[in-house]
Amino acid sequence: MNILALSGSPRRASVNTAFLRAIAALAPPDMEVEVFDGIAQLPVFSPDLETQGRPAPVTDFADRIARCDGVIIACPEYVRGLPGGFKNGIDWLVSGEELITxxxxxxxxxxxxxxxxxxxxxxxxxxxxxxxxxxxxxIPVANVAPHDISAHLEPHRDEITAYLDTFATYCQDPAPQ
Ligand SMILES: Cc1cc2nc3c(=O)[nH]c(=O)nc-3n(C[C@H](O)[C@H](O)[C@H](O)COP(=O)(O)O)c2cc1C
Structure with missing residues (x-):
């Protein structure tokens, strides 16, 4: 099973990206978790650009979502809402098939x-x-340095593996018609 762990942060030293990497490291042997940290590479969405075909970073992003069995998202809050760059990534996919089921x-x-x-x-x-x-x-680790997050997740190992197991089962369920 292939899971895409999608970070909503555009930041290089992102807590959310480090959080997803630490979760990925606890995945069971039959689950591969790939972390996507390239949300800031996507150009600003406009329907005008879609008529010319998707730009390469968008194609790469969409292909990763299309290929995986499920997506786990970790995203920071910006001004009590979604970071613009992350919402921009979702906007790029709205006219495609990748997210629908x-x-x-x-x-x-x-x-x-x-x-x-x-x-x-x-x-x-x-x-x-x-x-x-x-x-x-x-798991509240927002005040932890990214390189220390793995260690802070250690006491939560059982909770994390149970979450991944439950998500794996959920991914295998047939999609609603
Ligand atoms: C522009 C901006 C706006 C923010 N607004 C909020 C907010 O409304 N509420 C909040 O709890 N944190 C807010 N934060 C703090 C971030 O959510 C927090 O630092 C988060 O851990 C950053 O995640 P990252 O390290 O993965 O980028 C804001 C940070 C930035 C840069």
Missing amino acids: KPIALAHASHRGDDMLDALRLVLSTVSTRFSTELFLR
């Missing part, structure tokens, strides 16, 4: 950010029939 779950690295989570849940429920509103992992 893709299993998606959230992982959250902060004790804050609930306004962003509400907005993200609304967006994902709109673009995918298989966004799980129930499956949710929240």
